[in-house]
Amino acid sequence: MKPAEVKYPPPRPSYLGVAITYPERDEPQPIDDLRTNLADKFLSLGGSESESTQKDSLGSQDHMQVYLRVRPFTAGETEQKEAQDCISIPDSSSVLVKPPHNSQACRLSEKANGSVAQKFTFTHVFGPDTTQAQFFDGTIKQHVIDFIKGQNRLIFTYGVTNAGKTFTFQGTKDNEGILPRSMDMLFNSIQGRVYNKMDVKPHRCKDYVRLTKEQVKAEVALKNSVLRQIKEVDCSIRSNNSRNCQDTTDFINDEGLTNSSSILSDMDDHLRHSEESKLALDGSAKFSVWVSFCEIYNECIYDLLDPISGDKFYKRKTLRLALDLKGYSFVKDLQWIEVSDSTEACKILALGKKFQSIAYTKLNSSSSRSHSIFTVRLLKIEDSDIPRVLKVSELALCDLAGSERCTKTQNEGERLKESGNINTSLLILGKCINALKTSQQSKAQQHVPFRESKLTHYLQSFFSGKGKVCMIVNICQSASSYDETLNVLKFSAVAQKVLILESCQNSEAVPCVQKKSAREVSFIINNADSKHWNSRKRATVQWDSRLEDVPEDGNDEEDSEEEECLDCTYQDDEEEEEDDGVQEDELVIKKDAYQKLLDLIEDLKTKLVNEKKDKLLMELKIREEVAKEFTDHFMQREKDFNERLEKEKELMEDRCDERIEIFQDLVRKCSKDPDEGEEAENRDRTTDQVEQTDAPIDGLYISMQNDLTAIKKQAMDAQVQIISIPDVPDIISKMEQKLKQISCDLSKTQEELKKKSSQLEFQNEKCSRATVQLEEADRKLSSHKQQIDQLVSMIEQKESAIDRLKDLVSHWEAKCEDYEKTVNGIKGEMIKVNNSAAGRKRPPEDHQDPVEQPPSKKGICSEQQSMKNPFSYVSMQRQNAANRKLYRLKRRKSATSNDVKWR
Numbered sequence: 021m022k023p024a025e026v027k028y029p030p031p032r033p034s035y036l037g038v039a040i041t042y043p044e045r046d047e048p049q050p051i052d053d054l055r056t057n058l059a060d061k062f063l064s065l066g067g068s069e070s071e072s073t074q075k076d077s078l079g080s081q082d083h084m085q086v087y088l089r090v091r092p093f094t095a096g097e098t099e100q101k102e103a104q105d106c107i108s109i110p111d112s113s114s115v116l117v118k119p120p121h122n123s124q125a126c127r128l129s130e131k132a133n134g135s136v137a138q139k140f141t142f143t144h145v146f147g148p149d150t151t152q153a154q155f156f157d158g159t160i161k162q163h164v165i166d167f168i169k170g171q172n173r174l175i176f177t178y179g180v181t182n183a184g185k186t187f188t189f190q191g192t193k194d195n196e197g198i199l200p201r202s203m204d205m206l207f208n209s210i211q212g213r214v215y216n217k218m219d220v221k222p223h224r225c226k227d228y229v230r231l232t233k234e235q236v237k238a239e240v241a242l243k244n245s246v247l248r249q250i251k252e253v254d255c256s257i258r259s260n261n262s263r264n265c266q267d268t269t270d271f272i273n274d275e276g277l278t279n280s281s282s283i284l285s286d287m288d289d290h291l292r293h294s295e296e297s298k299l300a301l302d303g304s305a306k307f308s309v310w311v312s313f314c315e316i317y318n319e320c321i322y323d324l325l326d327p328i329s330g331d332k333f334y335k336r337k338t339l340r341l342a343l344d345l346k347g348y349s350f351v352k353d354l355q356w357i358e359v360s361d362s363t364e365a366c367k368i369l370a371l372g373k374k375f376q377s378i379a380y381t382k383l384n385s386s387s388s389r390s391h392s393i394f395t396v397r398l399l400k401i402e403d404s405d406i407p408r409v410l411k412v413s414e415l416a417l418c419d420l421a422g423s424e425r426c427t428k429t430q431n432e433g434e435r436l437k438e439s440g441n442i443n444t445s446l447l448i449l450g451k452c453i454n455a456l457k458t459s460q461q462s463k464a465q466q467h468v469p470f471r472e473s474k475l476t477h478y479l480q481s482f483f484s485g486k487g488k489v490c491m492i493v494n495i496c497q498s499a500s501s502y503d504e505t506l507n508v509l510k511f512s513a514v515a516q517k518v519l520i521l522e523s524c525q526n527s528e529a530v531p532c533v534q535k536k537s538a539r540e541v542s543f544i545i546n547n548a549d550s551k552h553w554n555s556r557k558r559a560t561v562q563w564d565s566r567l568e569d570v571p572e573d574g575n576d577e578e579d580s581e582e583e584e585c586l587d588c589t590y591q592d593d594e595e596e597e598e599d600d601g602v603q604e605d606e607l608v609i610k611k612d613a614y615q616k617l618l619d620l621i622e623d624l625k626t627k628l629v630n631e632k633k634d635k636l637l638m639e640l641k642i643r644e645e646v647a648k649e650f651t652d653h654f655m656q657r658e659k660d661f662n663e664r665l666e667k668e669k670e671l672m673e674d675r676c677d678e679r680i681e682i683f684q685d686l687v688r689k690c691s692k693d694p695d696e697g698e699e700a701e702n703r704d705r706t707t708d709q710v711e712q713t714d715a716p717i718d719g720l721y722i723s724m725q726n727d728l729t730a731i732k733k734q735a736m737d738a739q740v741q742i743i744s745i746p747d748v749p750d751i752i753s754k755m756e757q758k759l760k761q762i763s764c765d766l767s768k769t770q771e772e773l774k775k776k777s778s779q780l781e782f783q784n785e786k787c788s789r790a791t792v793q794l795e796e797a798d799r800k801l802s803s804h805k806q807q808i809d810q811l812v813s814m815i816e817q818k819e820s821a822i823d824r825l826k827d828l829v830s831h832w833e834a835k836c837e838d839y840e841k842t843v844n845g846i847k848g849e850m851i852k853v854n855n856s857a858a859g860r861k862r863p864p865e866d867h868q869d870p871v872e873q874p875p876s877k878k879g880i881c882s883e884q885q886s887m888k889n890p891f892s893y894v895s896m897q898r899q900n901a902a903n904r905k906l907y908r909l910k911r912r913k914s915a916t917s918n919d920v921k922w923r
């Protein structure tokens with residue numbers, strides 16, 4: 021996104037973080053802090069020396085540094101048309117925010133005949149095209165340089181969920197964020213000067229502690245165990261990844277939290293050592309680097325380097341916040357691991373990330389559910405026989421969890437609880453920042469509620485002078501998160517007005533601090549601190565140490581041992597001091613010179629008084645200017661508001677007129693009502709007529725009315741009877757007796773009912789059995805019916821066969837008759853032939869029916885006869901054959917008739 025070239029009117033100082041454009045003002049108003057600008061002028065009058073002391077290495081004032089980073093749209097956001105030009109970057113230090121189209125904010129502004137564009141200024145604004153390297157160079161690089169030089173620095177991210185905080189902090193494998201880059205830069209700068217002996221270590225309440233040989237061994241063992249754990253986790257991730265063969269870099273653990281494994285498993289590829297990020301260091305001092313990593317999850321602090329057991333009932337150890345001797349908070353019992361190069365540091369970061377609470381939410385697939393704090397402590401050591409620690413500096417990098425609206429994330433259960441805790445702690449951070457700003461801008465001290473959350477409690481040290489603070493604000497440009505983004509920007513506008521003043525007893529003072537006893541040091545520091553802060557109108561309120569802090573008493577065993585170690589070193593220093601003292605005693609100053617010095621002091625005193633007077637006058641002038649500016653500004657605003665009020669008034673009058681017209685219309689309509697009443701009456705009448713025609717309904721209605729009167733009458737009678745009842749107790753006793761009787765009857769009836777029921781059950785059983793039998797019989801009946809049907813069909817077949825046979829019989833009978841006739845004819849012919857052949861010698865024998873006897877084959881005539889008369893023999897044979905045939909036919913006929921009879 022290219023910053024548009026917009027011409028602005030000369031900046032007008034304003035305490036308002038928001039510039040509202042009215043119709044007559046086309047351009048947005050630039051916002052600058054009145055106080056800041058005047059302070060600049062004030063300091064410049066004081067001379068170049070004061071300017072150089074006031075401005076830090078980044079070239080800005082003591083205010084909190086706030087950098088804004090705008091995240092590019094994701095593919096999903098582009099698809100959902102989230103790009104509505106809500107965010108624009110007019111120049112490198114400001115951002116313009118406009119409500120999305122059709123939003124309520126947009127409609128409201130349109131109603132007021134203007135458009136609301138809000139402008140916010142930052143130390144630097146980084147657009148969506150900014151690379152990780154550009155971002156690092158433009159923001160954190162200078163802070164890392166300061167850290168290497170011995171300053172304490174706190175860097176924390178702020179923004180809504182999914183705005184790119186973790187991406188900015190940690191980055192990805194190919195696109196590393198500020199943390200790995202910081203480590204790279206640190207180790208590039210101290211290359212070849214890393215102090216590996218591990219015999220001095222940062223300690224909870226002291227800046228550092230000397231370790232005995234046994235303690236060094238324990239430290240080495242601890243480091244090895246952490247490195248071993250990294251290897252183990254790395255192996256398990258690799259095997260997990262290869263088993264699942266998934267592209268995703270996150271996996272979900274038992275609690276539904278996801279663990280990032282990307283950096284850990286690819287850490288071997290991490291070594292880059294870019295020579296660009298490097299600070300040239302003077303001297304021969306060596307550096308010892310120690311890191312710790314913890315998280316604040318659901319208001320509990322956990323060490324992320326504490327080895328987690330595989331046991332599912334394992335409960336992580338919660339750590340507590342404690343105060344050190346300077347009144348700064350630190351996490352008690354947090355592990356510090358010595359690191360020799362950036363790879364080790366990044367591996368430790370990745371190991372901690374693995375154990376950090378990260379989970380899937382609707383808005384971010386790997387959303388941080390806790391605030392994580394990665395702290396680096398750098399010990400500058402003069403490597404001699406007895407190593408001497410010259411400086412101790414701290415770089416705290418906090419990746420805060422993002423604020424989230426539950427309506428958007430739709431979180432439930434554990435996620436909802438986490439959201440609640442995240443939002444609460446961020447809200448308290450906002451409250452603290454607000455209170456700090458208010459206190460610093462007014463003389464009245466205000467209570468800063470640092471103690472209301474673990475996060476603010478931890479951060480308090482930096483807001484109380486431990487070191488400079490830098491805030492990275494991450495926002496996304498999507499229209500749907502406009503409201504949340506606006507809130508973040510408003511918070512940032514307030515945050516950058518907070519003064520962060522480094523206390524003078526910074527780590528550089530460690531060697532001289534060690535010359536005093538611990539309690540003395542604490543007293544001096546606190547006194548100096550309070551003086552320093554009072555002179556600069558410090559706004560923080562002293563802590564209430566009654567709360568859950570664990571104040572360092574320095575009396576425990578461990579401490580006493582350490583104290584002994586420290587005493588040894590102090591002795592050396594004290595001896596040196598004594599030597600110096602002897603030399604000082606020998607120094608002789610001449611009286612003239614002494615007098616000159618006194619005069620000089622006097623002169624300086626008067627100069628100082630004059631300077632103070634001038635400054636007071638200057639302040640007066642500035643105040644007048646500020647007051648005038650304010651008066652002008654407020655007059656302008658008053659004018660604007662008056663004009664707006666006029667417009668609103670006109671608008672309201674128009675609306676009132678419209679409403680009066682509407683009411684008048686209504687009144688007119690109401691005045692026409694009598695006519696409408698008549699119409700209604702007519703309508704009623706017609707409906708009555710219709711009802712009258714509807715006779716049955718009418719009848720029903722009448723009968724119901726009758727019923728009703730009857731019921732009423734009955735009720736009246738009952739009431740009269742009740743009233744006329746003479747003696748109610750008698751009736752009650754009678755009724756009770758009756759009730760008893762009825763109860764007895766009821767019990768008898770119930771018994772009978774039981775009997776009947778049992779009988780009924782028995783009958784039912786019988787019935788069911790009978791039903792079963794009936795079903796069986798039914799089945800048999802149906803099978804019999806089937807058989808009968810088969811038989812009937814057979815009978816039908818047989819009958820048709822009989823009919824056919826009868827036809828045959830009648831046919832054969834007819835044929836028989838024919839044969840008989842033929843036989844008779846042949847007989848007659850034979851008789852005639854015989855008669856003619858025998859010549860009447862023998863009288864004809866009685867004629868026997870050939871049918872009666874089965875005719876022989878030879879027939880009735882002998883062979884002799886056949887021999888005698890061959891012709892008659894043939895005719896005889898024929899006759900015999902005919903007779904046999906006839907006989908067979910008769911037999912068949914009789915058999916058939918018998919068969920039919922039988923059937």
Ligand SMILES: Nc1ncnc2c1ncn2[C@@H]1O[C@H](COP(=O)(O)OP(=O)(O)OP(=O)(O)O)[C@@H](O)[C@H]1O
Nearest residue numbers: 091092181182183184185186187384387388421422
């Ligand atoms: N500058 C950027 N360029 C490209 N992608 C980015 C950028 N910033 C963020 N992202 C992507 O946006 C997504 C959300 O980012 P990230 O997880 O860092 O958000 P977050 O603010 O840390 O969220 P949460 O508070 O829920 O942990 C990630 O997929 C990340 O890769």
